[in-house]
Amino acid sequence: MARKNYLFTSESVSEGHPDKVCDRISDEVVDLFYREAIAQGMNPAHVRVACETMCTTNRAIIAGEYRGPVSVTRKKIEAAARAAIKDIGYEQDGFHWEKAKVEILLHSQSADIAQGVDAAEKKDEGAGDQGIMFGYACDETPELMPAPIYYAHRILQELSEARRSGKEKALGPDAKSQVTVQYKNGKPVGVTQIVVSQQHLDEKLTSKDMRKLIEPYVKKALPKGWITKDTVWHINPTGKFFIGGPDGDCGLTGRKIIVDTYGGAAPHGGGAFSGKDPTKVDRSAAYAARYLAKNVVAAGLAKRCSIQLSYAIGVAQPLSIYVDTHGTSKIDEKKLEKALAKVMDLTPRGIRNHLGLNKPIYARTSSYGHFGRKAEKDGGFSWEKTDLIKALKAAVK
Template identity: 70%
Template sequence: MSRSSYLFTSESVSEGHPDKVCDRISDTIVDAYLSVMPEARVACETLATTNRVVIAGEVRGPETITNDYLTHLTRLAIRDIGYEQEGFHWRNADVAVHLHAQSADIAQGVDAAGNKDEGAGDQGIMFGYACRETPDLMPAPIYYAHKILKTLAEVRKSGKEPALGPDAKSQVTLAYENGMPVRATQIVLSTQHVDPNLSSSDVFDIVAPYITADLPEGWVSKDTIWHVNPTGKFVIGGPDGDCGLTGRKIIVDTYGGAAPHGGGAFSGKDPTKVDRSAAYAARYLAKNVVAAGLADRCTMQIAYAIGVSEPLAVYVDLHGTGKVAEASIEKAAREVMDLTPRGIRQHLGLNRPIYARTSSYGHFGRAPEADGGFSWEKTDLADVLAKAVA
């Protein structure tokens, strides 16, 4: 029997966190290729440290996208995040690009040929999850951890709070009663600040009103325990303070630990890679299951083998909240959506330059956008699913 009363914690990191700087650069490069060639192949990793960025990986795309152009885009991304500090500056950082052609051995298993449809770019298991804890059908701890940092980034960039720096981390612990979140018991916020004379108390005075406003009314009380810059001064931040790498924040990117993760990172990968596209499809299906009223919670797993088009298996767990049998949803999912790599990309419109925006504040729980961004957050399949299992 599942517990109904407990504490659960999730963390988020800002766009200025070293790993997120790398995710942003890698996804900016994915967008650059897709904007010119929608069928481009990109697997791009980024490392960032003190005034140095190293980009490496495999690509298949137009030669018009040069290393100089990618270096330029990298600098623009760093500038947009807000890094103009001595140890990491968008203008002065050394950027090295080491991208080479995709392996022909991998390509032959993935590309369509003759009667063979395009296969998965790798083996793997991908998970999607949805629940009724927030309006966007996300687990509440990660939803609010993201929201806090997004708000602080907005007031920093607008100039309303110029004392804040780009690098930050949040952590929210929520108390659950009868299976639903009811209050915040602990809030952790570590944020870079520009003025070295600011104390932790000074930073608390800046951020606490925004954090309180971002949480539901009544969730923050006199009993809530705060930890704001608990180690003290935080002036040296970003890649100057800690080396960053693409793909090291996969739990931040998904459900904050409230649901399984298959292991693969998203950023830096074009949508032929099922690590990314099938995880989006799994979230899409799980969200539509909950939106259709078929369950209050849904975990969906989809499994693939490299070079094989059709998924090996689809698994659904409704966590005891289902109105129908899990097996019926597993069957319906494959009927209402083509879960081959090509089918997922076409259904969700993934061959577009929509990925740099996903690199911070979560890939899920975001509003669908007019240009196709976050298309996997739509609930347009809810009625179709409901009819399929009726």
């Protein structure tokens, strides 16, 4: 039986965290290929990108494989990387958007991989790799996300908005948050511990100074009544956070996969998202699994729902579909598994078409989570829609 009373902790990191800088650059490269493909009249479904980035002191290294329009030059890739670093806010001696050296080591996609994936060569386009992907949803927050990760993101988003607006000029781009949520009778009711490490641009600021600055934004991010006199605060617990970003710590694409998903409240298949076009099921099938899980909960078919999908490289149909409603549904989970296969084509091509993934919509996903966001008019975060409710209810009758 599931525990009813417990503490659970999740963390988030800001867009200026070294790993997130790398995720952003990698996703900017993906978006660049899609924008150029569309501009050149190339079918965007034929774009292939697997881009990895490493950032350290005044240096960014971009490597990986691609297939796309010849109009994507090294000059354009470098410009996209610099623009991303500038937008994040890095104009520091140790990491500056204009002064950092950008090295590009991208090369053509392997023909061996391409032959198993290309729609032009196979009737049923196969998955870009093998693997397992998970989706999750629960009724703890308005966006059907676990409360700890949802509010850890919210804290940093509030601080980021204050920094970007110019309201808080002392804040730097790099930050981390962590919240420990107390559950009673299975429901989140408050926070017992709050951790925020926030880069500051004034070297003289102390932890006490930063607590005074940060506390109003934390309170704004959390539900009313969740912070009590017993809540323990840890603001810049090392005492100083002046050197931030890749100058302080080397960053790599794909190192924050739990921050990107459910904060540890659900399983993870192990594959990162950023830098990958959606033929890579690490990304697209994880989006599909979240989409389905969210619709199950939104339809009132369960209060919690975990979904696992599995794929083999070059094979179109998923090898398995697994549903666990954690004892919160009266519907047999086998029936739900069959229903999910009916309401959505879970082949890689089917997922991309259903969710409209062959678009330049990925840079915006690179920080504050790929899930629990608002679906956008241009197709961004399309996997957050709850437009399958009617179909799911009909399929399980």
